[in-house]
Amino acid sequence: MSIPDRVIVVAAALPAALGFPAALGLTHDLMVSGFVGLAASLVGVAISLAPPVRRARVRLLRRKYPAES
Secondary structure, three states: OOOOOHHHHHHHHHHHHHHHHHHHHHHHHHHHHHHHHHHHHHHHHHHHHHHHHHHHHHHHHHHHHOOOO
């Protein structure tokens, strides 16, 4: 079973997108939420630089913009 490329790319972006709002909802402290959001963003960057995610992103871009002959 293969995971679609779009799911891989979106899942890699989730920590960065949800880190700050989740921390703010749990702590109600902007300083702590900022640090948690920063850490979640760094995790998201690390995940999105992983080879499987990069390959999925390249496949998506190649499908969206095929090479002209």
